[in-house]
Amino acid sequence: MRRFFAITLGILTAIGGFVDIGDLVANALVGSRYGFALAWVVPVGVIGICLYAEMCGRVAAASGRAVFDLIRERLGPRWGLGNLTASFLVTALTLAAEIGGVALALELASSVNYLLWIPMVGFLVWLVIWRVRFERMEQVFGLGGLALIVFAVAFWQLGPDWGQLIHNATHPTLEPGEGRATYFYYAIALFGAAMTPYEVFFFSSGGVEEHWSAEDFAVMRSNVFIGFPLGGLLSLAIMGVAALVFFPAGVQVETLGQMALPTALALGKIGLAVALLGIFAATFGAALETGLSAGYTVAQYFGWQWGKFVRPLQAARFHLVILLSLIAGVMLMLTTVDPIKVTEYSIVFSAIALPLTYLPILVIANDPDYMGEKVNGRFANLFGTVYLVLILVVSAAAIPLMIATKAGQ
Amino acid sequence: MIGRAVAASVFVVTLLAGCAGPSFSHRDYERKAAHTAEEANAVVQTALLTVQAAGKRRAPRQFLDVLLTDAESTLADIQASFEGVQPPEPDADQLRSDLGDLLSRAGDVLSTLRIEVRRGRLGALPETAGPLTGLHDKLEAFAEEHR
Numbered sequence: 001m002r003r004f005f006a007i008t009l010g011i012l013t014a015i016g017g018f019v020d021i022g023d024l025v026a027n028a029l030v031g032s033r034y035g036f037a038l039a040w041v042v043p044v045g046v047i048g049i050c051l052y053a054e055m056c057g058r059v060a061a062a063s064g065r066a067v068f069d070l071i072r073e074r075l076g077p078r079w080g081l082g083n084l085t086a087s088f089l090v091t092a093l094t095l096a097a098e099i100g101g102v103a104l105a106l107e108l109a110s111s112v113n114y115l116l117w118i119p120m121v122g123f124l125v126w127l128v129i130w131r132v133r134f135e136r137m138e139q140v141f142g143l144g145g146l147a148l149i150v151f152a153v154a155f156w157q158l159g160p161d162w163g164q165l166i167h168n169a170t171h172p173t174l175e176p177g178e179g180r181a182t183y184f185y186y187a188i189a190l191f192g193a194a195m196t197p198y199e200v201f202f203f204s205s206g207g208v209e210e211h212w213s214a215e216d217f218a219v220m221r222s223n224v225f226i227g228f229p230l231g232g233l234l235s236l237a238i239m240g241v242a243a244l245v246f247f248p249a250g251v252q253v254e255t256l257g258q259m260a261l262p263t264a265l266a267l268g269k270i271g272l273a274v275a276l277l278g279i280f281a282a283t284f285g286a287a288l289e290t291g292l293s294a295g296y297t298v299a300q301y302f303g304w305q306w307g308k309f310v311r312p313l314q315a316a317r318f319h320l321v322i323l324l325s326l327i328a329g330v331m332l333m334l335t336t337v338d339p340i341k342v343t344e345y346s347i348v349f350s351a352i353a354l355p356l357t358y359l360p361i362l363v364i365a366n367d368p369d370y371m372g373e374k375v376n377g378r379f380a381n382l383f384g385t386v387y388l389v390l391i392l393v394v395s396a397a398a399i400p401l402m403i404a405t406k407a408g409q
Numbered sequence: 410m411i412g413r414a415v416a417a418s419v420f421v422v423t424l425l426a427g428c429a430g431p432s433f434s435h436r437d438y439e440r441k442a443a444h445t446a447e448e449a450n451a452v453v454q455t456a457l458l459t460v461q462a463a464g465k466r467r468a469p470r471q472f473l474d475v476l477l478t479d480a481e482s483t484l485a486d487i488q489a490s491f492e493g494v495q496p497p498e499p500d501a502d503q504l505r506s507d508l509g510d511l512l513s514r515a516g517d518v519l520s521t522l523r524i525e526v527r528r529g530r531l532g533a534l535p536e537t538a539g540p541l542t543g544l545h546d547k548l549e550a551f552a553e554e555h556r
Contacts, residue, residue: 107475108475109471109472111470111472111474177556249451249458250450250451251451251455255479257479261458261459264462264467264472265461268468269467269469272467272468272469272472
């Protein structure tokens with residue numbers, strides 16, 4: 001049982017990170033617009049995040065320190081500051097989007113306008129971060145997020161034509177009127193959603209919170225190689241139901257309600273209730289992760305005491321950053337800006353910031369001073385470098401494609 | 410200084426990326442009308458799927474309320490956005506009027522659906538939504554003709 005709970009960090013990271021509001025929206029939107037023609041991006045993203053999350057976990061277990069903690073020390077304050085600025089802004093924007101996502105899930109269950117839920121959601125996220133133990137937090141929301149499996153059940157229930165599905169996924173073709181630029185814009189959005197920077201910062205900081213050591217490599221790897229692929233499967237299921245219900249009807253998913261509708265059509269009220277529970281748990285879990293990650297990055301850069309393994313009084317500045325990030329997120333959402341639009345922009349900005357996150361990880365994972373015998377092997381370096389080139393291409397193409405396609409229109 | 414200018418330019422261009430431009434010719438206006446009809450049709454289709462879930466008692470009132478309210482307000486935004494585009498010449502007025510009529514009728518049905526849901530009359534939704542099927546076909550034909 002203890003071993004089972006030990007892998008919940010990976011599940012939380014996967015559910016709250018891989019399947020957060022960005023993925024819920026991006027996968028449903030892409031499924032409704034392109035069917036399975038962009039399904040190939042999900043495994044590409046899963047392999048990339050597994051590769052780098054494993055490096056981060058190894059850094060945390062081998063050195064006892066989180067990755068961001070080492071970036072400034074290893075690469076100097078200027079690089080560290082650039083990394084901090086980009087990562088913090090993307091994480092704060094994502095936090096705002098997650099708060100909006102939780103409020104939208106509550107609106108779907110209650111029909112009370114999401115704006116009324118936003119202050120309460122912000123308060124609850126802060127309260128959970130402040131009061132609830134790290135392990136309990138990850139168990140409750142990680143396992144709650146598993147309710148999203150209902151999308152896989154709904155997909156099965158909707159009776160897909162498996163042969164056609166595999167053909168569409170392996171031979172992607174564009175519908176008449178769809179441009180290649182828009183296709184690649186959404187490919188970048190999906191990839192950015194899969195490799196959001198906060199996932200790796202949260203994962204390595206969470207490893208330190210859980211006091212990983214060299215003896216915990218097996219647990220860390222189970223977290224990575226079970227959690228993220230599971231998140232990837234859930235993403236494909238969400239894409240799948242949208243592809244089956246909305247793609248033939250020519251409807252592009254633009255709201256969280258549309259995203260959940262196929263579960264009602266396939267499984268009725270119980271299916272819908274489970275889906276809403278999963279969406280709530282996944283977005284709330286991601287709000288906890290992004291809130292904590294905002295605190296982790298700033299506190300680790302400035303060398304402040306951080307973490308939930310010490311009393312809040314001993315890590316006052318860490319908790320202050322979290323509180324201010326939450327207040328900023330709540331205020332942004334209360335401007336009535338569309339949470340789905342914030343999400344769409346946050347995942348594209350995330351794609352732009354990717355090199356600043358992943359290059360330092362590759363450098364630190366190769367440094368024997370920190371890693372000892374656990375430095376990257378040839379396999380990790382080969383694939384790590386291939387992905388770094390991919391990340392650079394994605395990052396360079398994101399803004400031109402955003403402009404050329406009017407943000408995917 | 411240059412860095413700030415680049416950052417400001419990127420910010421402004423990013424914001425402008427989501428804006429619709431004016432129409433300079435009849436053909437351009439016609440394309441915008443076809444695109445508007447496609448967008449409206451997607452809203453109508455979503456409403457029809459929502460009503461399908463309601464008809465089979467597969468979704469609770471609260472959920473249906475949110476979806477139909479979203480559909481109504483999205484359609485109103487689409488209509489307002491199209492009506493804000495200046496028709497370039499008198500020939501375009503008929504196009505504007507034809508599409509405006511379809512959008513208004515669809516909007517009226519969505520409003521009635523929202524009212525029925527809030528009154529808890531879920532059983533009446535399929536009948537109330539009846540005209541949406543015809544409007545869906547007309548919007549599709551309009552988009553096809555002017556694409």
